[in-house]
Amino acid sequence: MADAFVIETSDLRKNYGGVEALRGLSLQVPGGSICGFLGRNGAGKTTTIKILLGMARPAGGHARVFGRAADAPEASVEIRRRTGFVSDDKDLYDYMTVDAMIRFTAAFYPRWRADLEQRYLRKFELPLDRKVGALSRGTRTKLALLLALCRGADLLILDEATSGLDPAMTEEVLQALVAHVASEEMTVFFSSHQIAEVDQIADHVAIIDRGRAVVAGALDDLRESFRCIQLVFDGDAPAPSFRAPGVVRVRRKGRVLTVLSSAGAERVLDEARALNPVSVDVIPVTLKEIFLETVTAED
């Protein structure tokens, strides 16, 4: 499973009324990876996840999970049998107790991990006899995570799983997630607009903006390939048009010209030197900078 793509979308499109939520999203998530799915609010993250889980139908393109078409009803049931999911609002049954909620969910999964259930009940200190509707947001998130982690799933999809949690609770949830993935062979696809948590636990990243993937790949490769080239001139910086592939953005400010490249610095440097700058610096780029530069590039 490690080499295959667990999630694949191709030219995925979705409209809600006159609004284009997805505009040709192409995405590949390798098996065994922890893939952070980054994007601003309304970028199309939740819509993508809903299509992957068969809750919404694409208007065009294809979405495949475990090699099965996500919009085929029978295949979708099989996909969901192998997938753990936590929604952004931790949508559970308020009228059930924690214990009933666990028993209810376990009944759907033949590979339910009773050992993990006991472990997470202790770790998260979940009150078995309390109604779900009476739980705090943090405890509710922990319950939702338990219900997703104990399914014996091959894929875990988390949609803004830590939204609304305080930093301590967020850290606790992330640590539990990392520890779980370290001990179980599974793929994790988690959407977030918290760059720090993606940076903390992901090894792959996909950045979506206005319904399209603008950056995707292994996080180490992205850190390696993205470079910021800063050129300083004697007078005002020129306004060149770089022909080098991978130029994401060029910024001029006084004597300084800043170029962000997604394909390394060499080709840009070749062109930049012809402009006779007084100094040239190549600076590594953080995930936050990659995110901010790519999602605002079209603004």
Added chain:
Amino acid sequence: MLWYKSWLETRWRFVIGLVLLMFSACGTVLAYPRVVALLSAAPRAEVRGEIGRQIREGVELARDYRGYVWSQWFRQNLMQMWTFFAVLLASGSVLSQTSGGGTVFTLSLPASRNRLIGVRAATGLAELLVLAFVPSLLIPLLSPVVGQSYSVSDALVHGACLFIAGAAFFSLAFLLSTVFSDLWRPLLMACSAAIVLSLCGQVFPGVSRYGIFRVMNGEVYFRGGGLPWLGLLASVALSMAMLYGATRNIARQDF
């Protein structure tokens, strides 16, 4: 476990309906001696027109215990209350916010939408079956208390007619619940449909002969004409068509 979930979501509506209907059944039986005592005053009432005809018919029916039970219980109390609870049990369907939250969680489970909606409909219909039969069977059970007897088979036949034909109101509310996400619109619209049909039957007596309420109360059977097979079959077909429409509606929806 989907059955358990559906039960949890509907149990209070069901239990309240069952208790109310059982109280009503007890009241109907226990009131009979007082009704008999009042019958001597009834012939003095001289009301003309359709309402007068109905009053005179009611009085005549009440002179006989079987007629009284059919008129008061199967034709009025049970049919009206049961119809309301049929609509109430169907409203706020499996994938609406009124089902106690968890719509997205439910859809993330490895169960097809047809199964989700099928279990919810089956649970509601099973509860309605109990609401139709259990209070009705109280009638033969309690009748000796007032020195009367009532046939169990009559109770079963009327209960069956009520359930089979009345399931159309459940199906209507169920279908509407796949269109509207709240509890109230399906409830009010299905109740309105029932009230309009009932009023049509009273304003146009000729039309009521073909109405669904006449099938539900088993009038043809009561008057010795056998079971209303055609009406029952038509009601079943109508219910199945609306439930199928509900499944198709859910199948094509985005959540």
